[in-house]
Amino acid sequence: xxxxxxxxxxxxxxxxxxxxxxxxxxxxxxxxxxxxxxxxxxxxxxxxxxxxxxxxxxxxxxxxxxxxxxxxxxxxxxxxxxxxxxxxxxxxxxxxxxxxxxxxxxxxxxxxxxxxxxxxxxxxxxxxxxxxxxxxxxxxxxxxxxxxxxxxxxxxxxxxxxxxxxxxxxxxxxxxxxxxxxxxxxxxxxxxxxxxxxxxxxxxxxxxxxxxxxxxxxxxxxxxxxxxxxxxxxxxxxxxxxxxxxxxxxxxxxxxxxxxxxxxxxxxxxxxxxxxxxxxxxxxxxxxxxxxxxxxxxxxxxxxxxxxxxxxxxxxxxxxxxxxxxxxxxxxxxxxxxxxxxxxxxxxxxxxxxxxxxxxxxxxxxxxxxxxxxxxxxxxxxxxxxxxxxxxxxxxxxxxxxxxxxxxxxxxxxxxxxxxxxxxxxxxxxxxxxxxxxxxxxxxxxxxxxxxxxxxxxxxxxxxxxxxxxxxxxxxxxxxxxxxxxxxxxxxxxxxxxxxxxxxxxxxxxxxxxxxxxxxxxxxxxxxxxxxxxxxxxxxxxxxxxxxxxxxxxxxxxxxxxxxxxxxxxxxxxxxxxxxxxxxxxxxxxx
Amino acid sequence: xxxxxxxxxxxxxxxxxxxxxxxxxxxxxxxxxxxxxxxxxxxxxxxxxxxxxxxxxxxxxxxxxxxxxxxxxxxxxxxxxxxxxxxxxxxxxxxxxxxxxxxxxxxxxxxxxxxxxxxxxxxxxxxxxxxxxxxxxxxxxxxxxxxxxxxxxxxxxxxxxxxxxxxxxxxxxxxxxxxxxxxxxxxxxxxxxxxxxxxxxxxxxxxxxxxxxxxxxxxxxxxxxxxx
Numbered sequence: 001x002x003x004x005x006x007x008x009x010x011x012x013x014x015x016x017x018x019x020x021x022x023x024x025x026x027x028x029x030x031x032x033x034x035x036x037x038x039x040x041x042x043x044x045x046x047x048x049x050x051x052x053x054x055x056x057x058x059x060x061x062x063x064x065x066x067x068x069x070x071x072x073x074x075x076x077x078x079x080x081x082x083x084x085x086x087x088x089x090x091x092x093x094x095x096x097x098x099x100x101x102x103x104x105x106x107x108x109x110x111x112x113x114x115x116x117x118x119x120x121x122x123x124x125x126x127x128x129x130x131x132x133x134x135x136x137x138x139x140x141x142x143x144x145x146x147x148x149x150x151x152x153x154x155x156x157x158x159x160x161x162x163x164x165x166x167x168x169x170x171x172x173x174x175x176x177x178x179x180x181x182x183x184x185x186x187x188x189x190x191x192x193x194x195x196x197x198x199x200x201x202x203x204x205x206x207x208x209x210x211x212x213x214x215x216x217x218x219x220x221x222x223x224x225x226x227x228x229x230x231x232x233x234x235x236x237x238x239x240x241x242x243x244x245x246x247x248x249x250x251x252x253x254x255x256x257x258x259x260x261x262x263x264x265x266x267x268x269x270x271x272x273x274x275x276x277x278x279x280x281x282x283x284x285x286x287x288x289x290x291x292x293x294x295x296x297x298x299x300x301x302x303x304x305x306x307x308x309x310x311x312x313x314x315x316x317x318x319x320x321x322x323x324x325x326x327x328x329x330x331x332x333x334x335x336x337x338x339x340x341x342x343x344x345x346x347x348x349x350x351x352x353x354x355x356x357x358x359x360x361x362x363x364x365x366x367x368x369x370x371x372x373x374x375x376x377x378x379x380x381x382x383x384x385x386x387x388x389x390x391x392x393x394x395x396x397x398x399x400x401x402x403x404x405x406x407x408x409x410x411x412x413x414x415x416x417x418x419x420x421x422x423x424x425x426x427x428x429x430x431x432x433x434x435x436x437x438x439x440x441x442x443x444x445x446x447x448x449x450x451x452x453x454x455x456x457x458x459x460x461x462x463x464x465x466x467x468x469x470x471x472x473x474x475x476x477x478x479x480x481x482x483x484x485x486x487x488x489x490x491x492x493x494x495x496x497x498x499x500x501x502x503x504x505x506x507x508x509x510x511x512x513x514x515x516x517x518x519x520x521x522x523x524x525x526x527x528x529x530x531x532x533x534x535x536x537x538x539x540x541x542x543x544x545x546x547x548x549x550x551x552x553x554x555x556x557x558x559x560x561x562x563x564x565x566x567x568x569x570x571x572x573x574x575x576x577x578x579x580x581x582x583x584x585x586x587x588x589x590x591x
Numbered sequence: 592x593x594x595x596x597x598x599x600x601x602x603x604x605x606x607x608x609x610x611x612x613x614x615x616x617x618x619x620x621x622x623x624x625x626x627x628x629x630x631x632x633x634x635x636x637x638x639x640x641x642x643x644x645x646x647x648x649x650x651x652x653x654x655x656x657x658x659x660x661x662x663x664x665x666x667x668x669x670x671x672x673x674x675x676x677x678x679x680x681x682x683x684x685x686x687x688x689x690x691x692x693x694x695x696x697x698x699x700x701x702x703x704x705x706x707x708x709x710x711x712x713x714x715x716x717x718x719x720x721x722x723x724x725x726x727x728x729x730x731x732x733x734x735x736x737x738x739x740x741x742x743x744x745x746x747x748x749x750x751x752x753x754x755x756x757x758x759x760x761x762x763x764x765x766x767x768x769x770x771x772x773x774x775x776x777x778x779x780x781x782x783x784x785x786x787x788x789x790x791x792x793x794x795x796x797x798x799x800x801x802x803x804x805x806x807x808x809x810x811x812x813x814x815x816x817x818x819x
Contacts, residue, residue, distance in 0.1 A: 042687055068675050094685040096797050122800055160811030160819050161687045161804070209645070210652070210800070 026054035027110030031103045033117045037126045040154040041095060041162055041208070044088050044121050045081040048103045048114065056107040062086040067098035095121050125211035127164060128152035130204045135222040142230050145170075145191040145222060149204050152214070167213075168204040173221070178203075197226045633754050637810040640747045644806055647740045648799040650733050655792045657730050676794035677782040678708045683801055690808050696761045699752050702805050705798050706745035712783035713738035716791050723788075737795075744802070760813055 029051020038044035050060060062075035075086035086101075099121075103114040132150040137143050147168060155162045165185055169178040172195065183189045183204075194200070200223075203216040228236075253260055523532035631639075681704050684690035690698070717734040755761045783791070811819035 068679075090686070090688075095687075096683070096685055096801060120797070122797075156687065158811070158819055159687070159691065160807035160809075161690075163807060210648075 028058040028105035058107040129217040173199040644803040
């Protein structure tokens, strides 16, 4: 009977459920406890989430068990906290006690239990938001915000039951980001560095020492009036002051602009020539400028000029050319040095060794002779001479010593070294003469076939300076004599000037003629291409009246008269000699 | 005559030395009522003790969460223990009203009882923690610090109680109680030994929270300055 009844009820329930299922009805779904919270650690509330209701009105109930107790209690208050919630009042709440809470959903078809949740009220405290948030602007000159608030009403901080810590956040109304500040347990906070004329928003929240943060309180707005912050005013003051200083500085610089310019851009020192007036030069009066440079009584130039003049007066209108030539010669003599000499400073004749080098120098020039257009003969001779260079150089130097001997007084502008040079030159020439005299003798023709010093290059253009090895008065070449001069012996038919070296005995060239050297002085120029040689009738010297070419008259045409007449050269000091003690007849003859 | 005086004088000297020694030892450096001496006020003492208890509770919370994280007890064990804490025999107020209803002396006594009850189990806990291989050295240090802190906190609370008694805020009956009550019953200790590490941590976390809370209530009740 009983089994029949139970079986019947079972079949009936199955049928009903089958019928209900066909309609979509079912027992409720499983509810879920979402959270439990306590605002002041004295009461708490639990909320749940209902599952599916199964199409039927479902009833939810909450049951709980306290720690270590099997007594099941049901939620005392389902309404205070709203729908699907359970509110535990003070009487029902025990702190430091573990609650085991379950929600049951029940409908006509069945019930469903949620998963149990263990809750200890101490750890689920989430207070309400702080209250009475006030923001006050203080100190109009340099304003700052004073933010004050109260703890939530329900939280009992006065008795020490709850300890709350606070946090506030501030932002400008137009901004996005909040600026958060931690206030600890205090209920007041100051905010500085405000933007003038802006609106600020302030919020505050709190948290128990072990628990959850509350929600942010309602926003409080505050407007900061326009003001000039102390910081900005200081900056303005500094800016004004520095501007003033800057202007003073600029003014000072302007006043002293010249000295500033000198300091920053020091003037480049220009050439300083005593007596040189750049203004005068700019004005275009070059004559005046250059005349200012001329120092009266500047011996080398004047001596040279005098000497040139002394010589040149003998000649006719060609003397200008000759003058030039002489000048060029001088230059070339100097230049000869420089052509192979990289040091231009050495042209200033500072060292006494200069002339030594100059004495040696000509050899180099004469080696360069092949470069200049030359007569074949001389070229050959040069080559031949080159073969035995040492001797040839020595030989060459003999032709050149004119520089030394003649220069030792006047031609070098370096006065201080004058006394030395002749000795040296003399020594050198003597040395050469003594040691290599044989060489000289061996190739006397070489000398004459050599190209003349470069100074005479131009002379070569005019006529072939072809000194043949005509019979030289070898006897007239004393061994000790240095061959510094070349005397014109005669001019042959081909308009060539035959020269022979003159033995030179130092300063007294003019009246050294009587020491046995043969040389001729030009008496005068008679006409074109004709000059008269003077026979030196003084003393023991007698010049050789050699046959000369037609254009040249020799001693036959010697005119009586004082040597002074003939020469018409102002007799300067005997110590002063021309660069060459002889006449550049070659140039003369070309005309 | 002289012979008698000499030993007598020596004896007196010895006694005096001893007395001075004891006097120096027993007497506090800053005697009550001395001027120019900065003895901590009750408020300062309370603040120190509360800070200490906060630190202790922080350590216990950290260890408990570490334990839950690393040892992953079964889900049904999280937040719940099967057994009572060994300090369940101590009647502690479970609410604000209950706590406020208690007298100061009783409250102080509860605090001291709680602290006394945890001294041995925590040292035991520290030793058992060291045996766990998974626990890091930091957790081991925390456990050691925690056990030291309980001892120090108890001394501190005793000092506070002394001060309160000196100031007449509480009756003198407390001192006798604390000395006898401090000796935790054997049963409680044995019960603690049978608890697992997790259970110990769970219980201690709660009890340290209680201590901290009670101290705050006590302070606010006794040192009622500007709204606590």
